[in-house]
Amino acid sequence: MQRTIAEINEKIAQGGAVVVTAEEMTRIVRERGVPRAAREVDVVTTGTFGMMCSSGAFLNFGHARPRIKMQRVLLNDVPAYGGIAAADAYIGAAELRVDDPGNQPFPGEFRYGGGHVIEELVAGRKVRFEATSYGTDCYPSKHAASWVSLKDINQAYLFNPRNCYQNYNVAANTSRQTKYTYLGILKPRLGNVSYSGAGELSPLMNDPMLRTIGIGTRILLGGGVGYVAWEGTQHDPTVARSERGVPLGGAATLALVGDMRGMRREFVRGVSMLGYGVSLALGVAVPIPILDEDMAFRTGVSDADLTAPVIDYAEAYPARKPGALGRVSFADLKRGEVTVDGRAIPASPISSLVMARAIAELLKERIRAGAFLLAQPVAPLPGPEDARPLQPLPEPEP
Amino acid sequence: MTDPRNQIRKRFVLVFPNELVDKPIMCDLVREFDVTFNILNATISSEREGRLVMELTGASAQISAAADHLERLGVAVDSLNQEVRRNDDNCMHCGTCEGFCPSGALYVQRPEMRVVYDESKCILCERCLTGCPTHAMEFRFR
Numbered sequence A: 001m002q003r004t005i006a007e008i009n010e011k012i013a014q015g016g017a018v019v020v021t022a023e024e025m026t027r028i029v030r031e032r033g034v035p036r037a038a039r040e041v042d043v044v045t046t047g048t049f050g051m052m053c054s055s056g057a058f059l060n061f062g063h064a065r066p067r068i069k070m071q072r073v074l075l076n077d078v079p080a081y082g083g084i085a086a087a088d089a090y091i092g093a094a095e096l097r098v099d100d101p102g103n104q105p106f107p108g109e110f111r112y113g114g115g116h117v118i119e120e121l122v123a124g125r126k127v128r129f130e131a132t133s134y135g136t137d138c139y140p141s142k143h144a145a146s147w148v149s150l151k152d153i154n155q156a157y158l159f160n161p162r163n164c165y166q167n168y169n170v171a172a173n174t175s176r177q178t179k180y181t182y183l184g185i186l187k188p189r190l191g192n193v194s195y196s197g198a199g200e201l202s203p204l205m206n207d208p209m210l211r212t213i214g215i216g217t218r219i220l221l222g223g224g225v226g227y228v229a230w231e232g233t234q235h236d237p238t239v240a241r242s243e244r245g246v247p248l249g250g251a252a253t254l255a256l257v258g259d260m261r262g263m264r265r266e267f268v269r270g271v272s273m274l275g276y277g278v279s280l281a282l283g284v285a286v287p288i289p290i291l292d293e294d295m296a297f298r299t300g301v302s303d304a305d306l307t308a309p310v311i312d313y314a315e316a317y318p319a320r321k322p323g324a325l326g327r328v329s330f331a332d333l334k335r336g337e338v339t340v341d342g343r344a345i346p347a348s349p350i351s352s353l354v355m356a357r358a359i360a361e362l363l364k365e366r367i368r369a370g371a372f373l374l375a376q377p378v379a380p381l382p383g384p385e386d387a388r389p390l391q392p393l394p395e396p397e398p
Numbered sequence B: 001m002t003d004p005r006n007q008i009r010k011r012f013v014l015v016f017p018n019e020l021v022d023k024p025i026m027c028d029l030v031r032e033f034d035v036t037f038n039i040l041n042a043t044i045s046s047e048r049e050g051r052l053v054m055e056l057t058g059a060s061a062q063i064s065a066a067a068d069h070l071e072r073l074g075v076a077v078d079s080l081n082q083e084v085r086r087n088d089d090n091c092m093h094c095g096t097c098e099g100f101c102p103s104g105a106l107y108v109q110r111p112e113m114r115v116v117y118d119e120s121k122c123i124l125c126e127r128c129l130t131g132c133p134t135h136a137m138e139f140r141f142r
Ligand code: SF4
Pocket: B086, B090, B091, B092, B093, B094, B095, B096, B097, B098, B106, B115, B131, B132, B133, B134, B135, B136, B137
């Protein structure tokens, strides 16, 4: 059984494509077997929703009168990077407000930052704009202030250097103090573990070899139409894999782009991580064409097949020491209890399966309605053979 | 017991001075005033003052009488007019709060993975006010 993306698109246009979510596909493959699932299903929709710090937006504000080369840009007092053309800026999700006290007193609350500005823009709210500069012959003004909303901004698109991590660490804490991390609040003495990821619903877990997801793949980003732009930063498909070919730890990542104007606030949320910083919680849905039996097999993956390393965020992670405390399956993580070293430990997520399901369903409905066609990637992402393993920062010269 | 339909619930902060900390005051309350209590939060300060956040259930008149009785014994009684509420528009059901909520008031309902807030279990520890990433949990005055 073989089918092409063009054939699938024809079926979508005629309203006859069979589209299921990755969770439904897991059941279908288990009940009917791979060959039948491959014959019966055309597209599997995957979804994920979680903190993705490597996210941000390019914005063009339009020119002020008189003109200003916007050097230092503030949006609701959050700095945006202005080291690009005169009226452009990039607001990063993890940027703090200028007066944020950081981790003083500890743990810092980080109540507002770049992720929140992005959420407010997507929600249609006005944001206070301020720019300063040094003045030039062609851009004489040194200061400009206004209020802007998505309606007023010429271009506003998320360009996220690293989203959709393919598998990730599960965080634990072996020390005697509470640890405040980007993976949540960790109780002392292995009191809990926390994790991020949608398991069997997750985009890159359903196409572990990156056979169908490549540059140009059309997706839903924040609920609006987006595209895979490039490999993400820290993309490393060379990591060890299970027998099924699924990476055993953090591996591939995606750089994503999408117009903020089609996005929905429920899938684009500014977040504050106590003791850590601000970020953006983002929903992404990726369609996977069932080209053949291999893709049916891949998308049939279940939480029991997916394992992640438990890493000590008190010691091993910050010191960059190798070694895990153990491995646990997504089935156990979602059940809420894992076993590490023979000990049962409660497990809680920090990413939302409810929202991941919502965006995977949204994509399913759009494809079924004929409103979303699949895109043939224009180039593949580096796979296990073409990528080089991640390098650490070079040690300083003696 | 009073007819359950006439029962109300009221929360108080009680501060017990040193000399009252080990007296069986609460048991007397149940016996004499026909109220039941639920301790939400208890701390003992460095001066060995005891601080209790508790909820009394019973008829309105009985609850007032019980509170007056405690005051006569030397307990500082403040009716607690704050509560922790969830703004459901802001909750993204991430589950972060299950990891730190000490009372189990915030928990993940499996397998749906929706996060439930059971206010009756809340002990007003306030951790979620800063621990919830979207500030969905709010302190409110009644
Ligand atoms: S941490 Fe906040 S947003 Fe997340 S589930 Fe709990 S209440 Fe909802």
